[in-house]
Amino acid sequence: MKRIPLTATVIIAEAADLADETGFDDVTLSAIALRLSVQTPSLYSHVRDRAALLDGITALALSELADRVAVAIAGRAGRLALRGFAEAHRVYSLESPGRWQSLQRRAGTAAVESSAARCFVALTDALLLGYDLPPGERVHATRLIGSTINGFLALERIGSFDHSEPPPEVSWRTTLDALDALLRAWPTDTEKIHR
Amino acid sequence: MKRIPLTATVIIAEAADLADETGFDDVTLSAIALRLSVQTPSLYSHVRDRAALLDGITALALSELADRVAVAIAGRAGRLALRGFAEAHRVYSLESPGRWQSLQRRAGTAAVESSAARCFVALTDALLLGYDLPPGERVHATRLIGSTINGFLALERIGSFDHSEPPPEVSWRTTLDALDALLRAWPTDTEKIHR
DNA sequence: GGACTTTACCTAATGTGTGTAGACTGGCGT
């Protein structure tokens, strides 16, 4: 019985797989140890504690998602880039629900300061190049896009759309079209005169 | 030492308060028992198990939020109704983070089938009356609004906006204006011809 | 008003999970 030597990377990868299978909240050191045919305390040589392990999953997910987004928007602009960006998120959230869930929480500094996080900012910025927005509005557009995409996927995941027709896919497409239309005709400041 | 008799309602209310103070994930039966000056197992006479307790918090939060939304959009239409609706959500999420968090998860049937849930659907529907959308598009608009609002609040809560200027409030206002503009000029089907 | 039931709490005990301390081992450099 040959044993692959334990490393933080192996443990975190196993944890991420477990998260995808049973849900992020159910990731437990004992379960991971069992899957790696190891006693639970052995894990503590490589991982500080459970919080650090979960942060590891977050960092992993962030970097995986950034990779996917990068290839999804490469060579595209405008609506196509937006669709690629959004679709990459959605596919990831459906394929790897546990990993995706690990992103929906306040992350530890390790994850926040990772290179993947910085990469992500750059990618979202690149996405907006295809739409010409006043520089001061870029942040708001970024935040809006993030809110809508993440919000949609979150609601889809928790089943908010299960009790009405039609299936989420249809609304998803509509939502992306709406976002594109919005970015194309970004409301100018004059409109804010209303109160 | 007179003791207020334990009931499911009291326990759930205490749990909700605890959730607001220490975070939804940290709601523990022992902590609640301590706060109520009672032994942990005593709670089981009134609450089936932890899952049921959390569902109770969700149902409570749903009904509280529905109440707030109701007064926030009463007598308003269009942009003002949208703002009221959104603002009610935001205030709730900031005032009662734990309760709000309890809504960001797949809920048990008890919460889903509660009258508050049905009330909520009616309220959102009422909100859209002020914008005249083709009937088939109403669902999509509902889902889009929900996605964006919930998504924004979720990102704000986990600190996604902490690393860039300006403060979230500004983007929040912009986001609501954008949503309003979008609903006012809902993209017609012809626009979907692109691919 | 006494016997009984019900209610609402208790104590005791089990199982699972996190995390620490210290013993054991097998490969490595010298």
Next chain:
DNA sequence: ACGCCAGTCTACACACATTAGGTAAAGTCC
């Protein structure tokens, strides 16, 4: 060959969820 040391183990302490069964007081029936 010898000791070092990284990495694993066993043993343990503690927290929480949950079950079982006991007890005492309040309410109900005759």
